[in-house]
Amino acid sequence: MKCPGELFCMTRLRISTECLQIVSVPDNSEGIVNVNVTDTVSLVCSHDTSSETDDYELVWLRNGAIVKLAEGNKNGTSKVCVSPAITDDNGATFKCYLRRNKSLEASVTLNVRHAPKLSGSENIAVEEREELILRCDIWANPPVMDVAWTLNDSRVELLDGGTTVSQDESTMKFPVYPIIAAGVVVFFTVLLAVVSRWQKITKCCR
Incomplete structure (x- = not known):
């Protein structure tokens, strides 16, 4: 069965399952909405009917949890806004389905891009000849592939499994x-x- 209303989706990509679809701003590609952190994401789920009866009530889920919708935002067409997008939204899946027929569903997943945040300093006291292990955890999307360590402004060569630096x-x-x-x-x-x-x-x- 093919959904009518093709003109509605000519300028935007869509996810379609039978006659239920999600249109996103920004556009989604194969169910993935790419967005930068702090941006706004608008999701519109619609059914191919203008009926306002409860038979066509739509339900939204975020990672399996029900999204609370205001009255008037459930029948035929339903909108969800994520503003602003945060790092915790990365990988979040929004699903819309028809309450009377859960097999009619559509979903999109957010890909929230964010740069790493590296700042600050810390003084650590250590006894002479005592071993000190330093680790740097970096959260970024896309992941950081090139990490550099320096010792007294000189770059440290990184080896597989870690690097040991000792006194002469x-x-x-x-x-x-x-x-x-x-x-x-x-x-x-x-x-x-x-x-x-x-x-x-x-x-x-x-």
């Missing part, structure tokens, strides 16, 4: 031989002091 090894080495020499000196100094003290104690006990 020459600055992390301990001077082993001077430490050993100092330990030997301290040992013998303590030993001589103990022997001297023991000799004094022995003399006192004779």
Whole structure:
């Protein structure tokens, strides 16, 4: 069965299921309405009759939840406005169906485009030689494909699975031989002091 009223849809794309259709502003392409965040989306669901009886009452759903409609916005033609579109509307599906026959339905899905928001700074205290893991979560539509990290204004090369940045090894080495020499000196100094003290104690006990 083909819906009449082709002239009504000549300048706009539509989703059609038998005689129920959704016309959107902006236009939809294959059921997808592309819109930028903060823009307004207008959806009009109509049946091929001008009857005002309850038999032709239309119902709207947003992701399966019923949309509350005002009286006079249900019969024959029904309008839904999303203003402004927000990031939570991305992927939301709006479905319209005829209450007396739920098999007559049409739907569109919103594709809300938004840029990533990266701002602010945070100071983190970490102990020397302690491991610090940094992660950057980015929400954007379309997704961001190129992410760059910098360390002291120099770009960090990113590897699969993450990147490890450590201090230069020459600055992390301990001077082993001077430490050993100092330990030997301290040992013998303590030993001589103990022997001297023991000799004094022995003399006192004779």
